[in-house]
Amino acid sequence: MTAERHLGRLRPAAARLARFTGRTLRGEWHAIVVDPVRQLARRGLSGLLLAFVAAFGVIFFHDIAQHPTGAMWVTRLGGVKADLPLWLSLLRTPVSLYVPALDLPVWAGITQLFLAFALAELTLGRYRTLAIAYATTLAGTLVARLMIAIGPGWSGLGLPAACGQVLDTGPSAAVVGLFTYLSVIRRAPVVFTLTGGSMVWESIAVPNLAGREHLIAVGSAVVLGLLHGRRARLRALGRSLLPTRTPGPSPTAPTAPTAPTAPTAPTAPTAPAASPVLPVAASATVPAPASPHPTSGRTPMTSLER
Numbered sequence: 001m002t003a004e005r006h007l008g009r010l011r012p013a014a015a016r017l018a019r020f021t022g023r024t025l026r027g028e029w030h031a032i033v034v035d036p037v038r039q040l041a042r043r044g045l046s047g048l049l050l051a052f053v054a055a056f057g058v059i060f061f062h063d064i065a066q067h068p069t070g071a072m073w074v075t076r077l078g079g080v081k082a083d084l085p086l087w088l089s090l091l092r093t094p095v096s097l098y099v100p101a102l103d104l105p106v107w108a109g110i111t112q113l114f115l116a117f118a119l120a121e122l123t124l125g126r127y128r129t130l131a132i133a134y135a136t137t138l139a140g141t142l143v144a145r146l147m148i149a150i151g152p153g154w155s156g157l158g159l160p161a162a163c164g165q166v167l168d169t170g171p172s173a174a175v176v177g178l179f180t181y182l183s184v185i186r187r188a189p190v191v192f193t194l195t196g197g198s199m200v201w202e203s204i205a206v207p208n209l210a211g212r213e214h215l216i217a218v219g220s221a222v223v224l225g226l227l228h229g230r231r232a233r234l235r236a237l238g239r240s241l242l243p244t245r246t247p248g249p250s251p252t253a254p255t256a257p258t259a260p261t262a263p264t265a266p267t268a269p270t271a272p273a274a275s276p277v278l279p280v281a282a283s284a285t286v287p288a289p290a291s292p293h294p295t296s297g298r299t300p301m302t303s304l305e306r
Helices: 002-064 068-078 086-096 106-124 126-150 162-165 172-185 189-205 209-226 230-240
Strands: none
Touching: 002 068, 002 106, 002 189, 068 086, 086 126, 106 126, 106 162, 106 172, 126 162, 126 172, 126 209, 172 189, 172 209, 189 209
8 A cells, every 4th residue: 555655646746747848848849949940941051151151160170280281370370278378369269169179079070060050040140149159169268268377276176287288279169158058048958958967077077178168168158048138137237236316407508708899989969959939829919917006098018019
């Protein structure tokens, strides 16, 4: 009875686990394979431009490096080492993506390279694929230089100075970064385990410079994948962190000085206006006031007769 009870409890859990695994694998299949194939059918071979360029670039530099003179030019154009000046390493980093690594098989790596760039270009677009590939490679190169500058110790974080003379080339960091970025934004844990998990195991099994750079590429791709589609939120967060300025009184623009006016000529004094004279009729007479004692036989004279 005890065994039957345990089996009865485990069967629903196993069924739920099987359904979850089926949904996850089906979702990854559609996100990683079906959707890019639909994009390829719609865009044609132009959607694989970066994949063809990357594959042919690795083949081209591999063939040139088979000759001593060609190997010298390949090293001068795309050979990156930690003991080089920083400006020279940054100048050679884009070319180093197409220079094959010395300790890895070329023809086996070309398949991974073509697949990574093809899926990324069909899913992300051409410019974002280039940006992710270059950013992860550059992050690995710069952090590796920092580890060498720190030196051995620091709980295994630093690297010995001899690693600065190791030739650091190859598209492996870009390939790992692209696969990791796709698995994060597409919610594909199986692909993430096969890419990022294998890099973790490689760095533990073989603790060298390449393993450290692959881990850094995986970490930077995870960060970039988590920030995917959150540009508006990041802008709003940045604006909220900035100090806000209270609007003050707007300064008034200075008024232009007025030109001095020319002195006016003195005007001649005007004559005072004559008061209007009322016309008086000649025949009009003004009666004089009556005298209390009128003279006899005479009439009083008017003012006009006087």
